[in-house]
Amino acid sequence: MAGPxxxxxxxxxxxxxxxxxxxxxxAIHRGEALGIVGESGSGKSVTWLAALRLLPEKAVVEGRVxxxxxxxxEVPVERMEHLRxxxxxxxxxxxxxxLNPVLTIRRQLGxxxxxxxxxxxRSIDAEAKRLLDLVGIPDAAGRLKxxxxxxxxxxxxxxxxxxxxxxxxxxxxxxEPTTALDVTIQAQILDLLQLVRRETNMALVLISHDLGVVAxxxxxxxxxxxGRVIEEAPxxxxxxxxxxxxxxxxxxxxxxxxxxxxxxxxxxxxxDPRRMPQGCAFSPRCAHAAPACLGGVPExxxxxxxRRIACARAGELDLQPAAVVPPxxxxxxxxxx
Amino acid sequence: xxxxxxxxxxxxxxxxxxxxxxxxxxGVQAVAGVSLEVRAGETLGIVGESGSGKSTMGRMALGLEAPDTGRVALGGALMPALxxxxxxxxxxxxxxxFQDPLGALDRRVxxxxxxxxxxxxxxxxxxxxREDRVRQALELTGLSEDHGRRFPHELSGGQRQRVVIARALxxxxxxxxxxxxxxxxxxxIQAQVVNLLIDLQAERGLGMIFISHDLRVVRxxxxxxxxxxxGHIVExxxxxxxxxxxxxxxxxxxxxxxxxxxxxxxxRVILTGEPPNPAAxxxxxxxxxxxxxxxxxxxxxxxxxxxxxxxxxxACHLITDTPSAGMAAE
Ligand SMILES: Nc1ncnc2c1ncn2[C@@H]1O[C@H](COP(=O)(O)OP(=O)(O)OP(=O)(O)O)[C@@H](O)[C@H]1O
Ligand SMILES: Nc1ncnc2c1ncn2[C@@H]1O[C@H](COP(=O)(O)OP(=O)(O)OP(=O)(O)O)[C@@H](O)[C@H]1O
Ligand SMILES: [Mg+2]
Ligand SMILES: [Mg+2]
Numbered sequence: 001m002a003g004p005x006x007x008x009x010x011x012x013x014x015x016x017x018x019x020x021x022x023x024x025x026x027a028i029h030r031g032e033a034l035g036i037v038g039e040s041g042s043g044k045s046v047t048w049l050a051a052l053r054l055l056p057e058k059a060v061v062e063g064r065v066x067x068x069x070x071x072x073x074e075v076p077v078e079r080m081e082h083l084r085x086x087x088x089x090x091x092x093x094x095x096x097x098x099l100n101p102v103l104t105i106r107r108q109l110g111x112x113x114x115x116x117x118x119x120x121x122r123s124i125d126a127e128a129k130r131l132l133d134l135v136g137i138p139d140a141a142g143r144l145k146x147x148x149x150x151x152x153x154x155x156x157x158x159x160x161x162x163x164x165x166x167x168x169x170x171x172x173x174x175x176e177p178t179t180a181l182d183v184t185i186q187a188q189i190l191d192l193l194q195l196v197r198r199e200t201n202m203a204l205v206l207i208s209h210d211l212g213v214v215a216x217x218x219x220x221x222x223x224x225x226x227g228r229v230i231e232e233a234p235x236x237x238x239x240x241x242x243x244x245x246x247x248x249x250x251x252x253x254x255x256x257x258x259x260x261x262x263x264x265x266x267x268x269x270x271x272d273p274r275r276m277p278q279g280c281a282f283s284p285r286c287a288h289a290a291p292a293c294l295g296g297v298p299e300x301x302x303x304x305x306x307r308r309i310a311c312a313r314a315g316e317l318d319l320q321p322a323a324v325v326p327p328x329x330x331x332x333x334x335x336x337x
Numbered sequence: 338x339x340x341x342x343x344x345x346x347x348x349x350x351x352x353x354x355x356x357x358x359x360x361x362x363x364g365v366q367a368v369a370g371v372s373l374e375v376r377a378g379e380t381l382g383i384v385g386e387s388g389s390g391k392s393t394m395g396r397m398a399l400g401l402e403a404p405d406t407g408r409v410a411l412g413g414a415l416m417p418a419l420x421x422x423x424x425x426x427x428x429x430x431x432x433x434x435f436q437d438p439l440g441a442l443d444r445r446v447x448x449x450x451x452x453x454x455x456x457x458x459x460x461x462x463x464x465x466x467r468e469d470r471v472r473q474a475l476e477l478t479g480l481s482e483d484h485g486r487r488f489p490h491e492l493s494g495g496q497r498q499r500v501v502i503a504r505a506l507x508x509x510x511x512x513x514x515x516x517x518x519x520x521x522x523x524x525x526i527q528a529q530v531v532n533l534l535i536d537l538q539a540e541r542g543l544g545m546i547f548i549s550h551d552l553r554v555v556r557x558x559x560x561x562x563x564x565x566x567x568g569h570i571v572e573x574x575x576x577x578x579x580x581x582x583x584x585x586x587x588x589x590x591x592x593x594x595x596x597x598x599x600x601x602x603x604x605r606v607i608l609t610g611e612p613p614n615p616a617a618x619x620x621x622x623x624x625x626x627x628x629x630x631x632x633x634x635x636x637x638x639x640x641x642x643x644x645x646x647x648x649x650x651x652a653c654h655l656i657t658d659t660p661s662a663g664m665a666a667e
Contacts, residue, residue: 015491037523038523039523039525039526040493040494040495040496040521040522040523040526041492041493041495041496042493042523045493045494093494093521138388138613138614138615138616138617139614139616139617142363142616146354150352150354152387152388152392153387153392153437153517154387154388155387155388176494176520176521179517179520179521179550180387180517180520180550181387181550182384182385182386182387182389182550182591183550183552183591183594183595183596184386184587184590184591184594184608185386185387186550186594186596187594187596188608209495209520209521209522209523209524209527210551210596211524212595212596212597213596215596215597216596216597249525250523250524250525253524253525253527253528254524254553255528255531255553255554255556255557256553256556257552257553257556257580257581257592257595258556258581259577260556260557260558260576262532263527263528263531263532263557264528265525265526265528265529265532266525269479269481272481272483
């Protein structure tokens with residue numbers, strides 16, 4: 001098998017001395033779909049924004065991001081601009097931040113098509129219309145003349161997807177691509193992304209809080225907590241039998257379509273990045289914490305083929321889903337990261 | 338029975354946008370005649386097609402936008418005209434949690450100050466009281482004081498959304514319109530926010546409109562659910578009934594398409610055809626071009642929203658089976 005399309009090694013990101021990503025590794029092959037789920041603020045977006053060099057100057061980024069043989073963190077700026085939107089495209093979490101409010105949809109799509117596909121004039125209009133049709137925007141020709149504020153939240157989200165597909169990317173990073181869409185359109189968009197994947201062998205990174213969406217669309221899933229990957233497994237295995245207590249807590253917190261019940265939130269809050277707890281970052285909130293959990297940050301270890309877990313007790317725990325278990329108190333000194 | 342906290346009576350809203358070579362304005366009918374009621378202490382969930390007018394309806398419910406026709410009343414009194422002193426006084430009684438947190442926040446101002454803003458606008462409390470309330474609001478929504486000192490772009494998507502919720506709650510409103518409030522949150526924090534909203538409602542008798550694409554969350558938080566399609570309500574009833582036993586073919590597709598983690602995957606109703614275009618509404622039932630069971634009359638006759646059981650209504654010929662004459666499409 002050929003090497004991975006993109007490989008992230010030892011990625012670390014800090015803002016003003018506060019680490020947001022603390023050593024993340026990913027390898028993604030052509031045609032593969034990797035899902036990323038996890039705590040809000042755990043570094044899912046920042047990991048990929050760093051990989052594409054889209055973070056502000058003050059962000060301190062370390063590590064290596066290889067796209068085939070090129071280290072994206074070191075290529076010249078012009079080269080990066082060429083790759084971004086071309087070989088690698090990203091759909092951003094906030095449509096408002098990615099679309100320019102004073103330009104029409106045609107201008108914005110047209111720029112991408114001119115830059116990455118060398119199109120001009122009439123062929124831009126035709127291709128822009130085709131892309132809007134593809135993502136299911138009604139009245140595509142008319143909509144090209146609209147401004148972002150004249151569209152609904154979901155319509156803007158689909159415009160961004162069209163823009164990302166404009167450059168025929170090898171890798172698409174989709175950060176919450178369908179949250180503003182109703183489930184029938186969401187299903188159509190996700191089917192479209194799967195089709196593009198099959199036809200062009202595009203690799204997909206799908207960042208989402210919707211565990212159902214991730215389960216149905218990804219081969220592999222990584223769970224992030226406090227700037228690190230804490231579990232990685234084939235999608236089916238992860239949702240059927242999570243092995244890390246945090247992953248288990250996430251799955252338990254899911255509401256169901258059946259009778260309402262008090263939702264089970266994981267007790268406690270995410271640690272302050274400047275004052276990380278000793279040992280495992282999740283241990284202060286964990287129902288299974290033991291003295292062993294304080295002995296250093298647990299490594300992401302391979303437990304079974306295709307499955308990696310960062311938990312000191314991974315081998316010995318038998319996690320029972322859907323139970324409200326309070327965290328275990330263990331005496332701990334405060335440590336600064 | 339007491340008067341509802343909020344009532345919308347046959348409201349419509351059409352946006353004009355300039356299109357085409359000679360800039361002839363085209364009307365986009367975002368809301369095409371919607372009536373609904375929300376009582377104190379009750380949550381009405383709104384689900385439906387993207388672009389079906391949910392956010393527009395929500396803005397009208399709060400008086401942020403005036404309907405072209407129809408009436409909006411809060412606490413039994415008609416919504417005062419936009420921008421008047423009465424209208425401003427009412428703004429603190431009804432608040433909105435917006436769909437797009439970055440768009441709702443000012444990039445140049447630390448978020449704690451933005452959370453305090455409604456208190457300043459309405460002249461509530463002394464500076465120290467305001468500070469206390471901001472601290473409480475931050476804590477209530479699971480944010481630290483350090484988060485409060487940051488600018489919006491220095492927070493994660495979920496943290497930003499909690500800022501918006503904190504700001505909406507700070508004036509102790511009676512009515513809260515939440516537009517996709519939890520879709521940017523991880524499921525554990527989602528659970529916290531949903532529990533928080535449920536508790537606040539029980540404590541303060543808050544009335545809520547909860548707009549979301551996540552049917553599971555809607556099921557969790559709403560007593561009643563209304564389903565919108567192209568500016569109309571096409572089905573309404575208790576959350577239990579509508580989501581367990583949907584009657585309208587669009588609702589059926591919606592419920593069947595809800596993704597589930599884990600092995601079991603239900604049979605999906607896959608919709609085909611063009612998504613709807615409010616600028617060129619199909620004749621007859623607006624859903625007919627995508628409806629798997631459409632019949633001939635659905636192409637020509639618009640079905641009215643009619644009662645199909647106690648507290649339950651739907652707009653579909655195949656369910657009601659009573660011809661509704663004279664409602665042909667515009
Ligand atoms: N420009 C910035 N300056 C300072 N801190 C930042 C900046 N951007 C992000 N952060 C911080 O980095 C951490 C990781 O943020 P990130 O956006 O990656 O979270 P996420 O996992 O994508 O969360 P969500 O699910 O809420 O989108 C957060 O604590 C956030 O506050
Ligand atoms: N200011 C505006 N000018 C022109 N058209 C508008 C404007 N605001 C909304 N629209 C149109 O009105 C219709 C309804 O929009 P609205 O935002 O209410 O939909 P929604 O149901 O909230 O959708 P979503 O689920 O995607 O957020 C859409 O077709 C949209 O394009
Ligand atoms: Mg994010
Ligand atoms: Mg909306």
